[in-house]
Amino acid sequence: MRDDPDFGGYVAEIENVLRMVSIIIRKRGRDILENFNVTPPQLNALNFLRHGILTMGELGQKMYLACSTATDLIDRMERNGLIQRERDTSDRRVIRLKMTVKGNEVIDEVLNARKRYLAGVLAKVASEDRKALVDNLHKIYELMKAEEV
């Protein structure tokens, strides 16, 4: 269905506007981090730990961090009560990282701040446009998911 002459223009425009919109939403979510004394890299780490316990090595790999940098980050997060270190009982060299209740709260607060911000914006959009936006975003998301497999 590359039927309209300006297909390339649409693609560039959608890429650009999606990027700008998601930068603004993330920024608004991050504003709340200051209240918790949490930095964006720490939020990033929490996001990975949300889906389950990881070893230090696994987290470092996912975040593309050198070993010393990962240790430094984890030290601060543990002092801040966001995560817990646990030594593996069968292999004492392995350290597992677990999110605490406070860590979970931080993630929830950030997502809620994003939603509050977005609610304020979407309240100014006509309900039929809102519906069209959800429907079309879902369409492209479904196409993307289908390609991922």
Next chain:
Amino acid sequence: MRDDPDFGGYVAEIENVLRMVSIIIRKRGRDILENFNVTPPQLNALNFLRHGILTMGELGQKMYLACSTATDLIDRMERNGLIQRERDTSDRRVIRLKMTVKGNEVIDEVLNARKRYLAGVLAKVASEDRKALVDNLHKIYELMKAEEV
């Protein structure tokens, strides 16, 4: 215009689907980084340097990195030919970072990879839906920008 009963549901859905879509697009753009031997934190740094020359301190602050971590990152990037260090002529303690031609190429390639991927997805969407998507995304982007000021 919070006129539909399921306003909260729409907000949560849009926040979620926007987040998922932008995660997938960024991931697809990143796949190309391996060809250049560039890590995501390095891409992040390049993104900040794209808008102008920064000092080491400024870049570290923008990326929320400890001084030693920032130095480490910059060392690798300089060895990889992505950036250049320059000492300030009036204050030798200040180091300015400048993106090289190669650094610029990496950014361009990543954005192009995102667009190629998105073009493949959008080609499968009816042109009227594509148009509605661009229009509605622009509407919310304009509302967001108006609030930013």
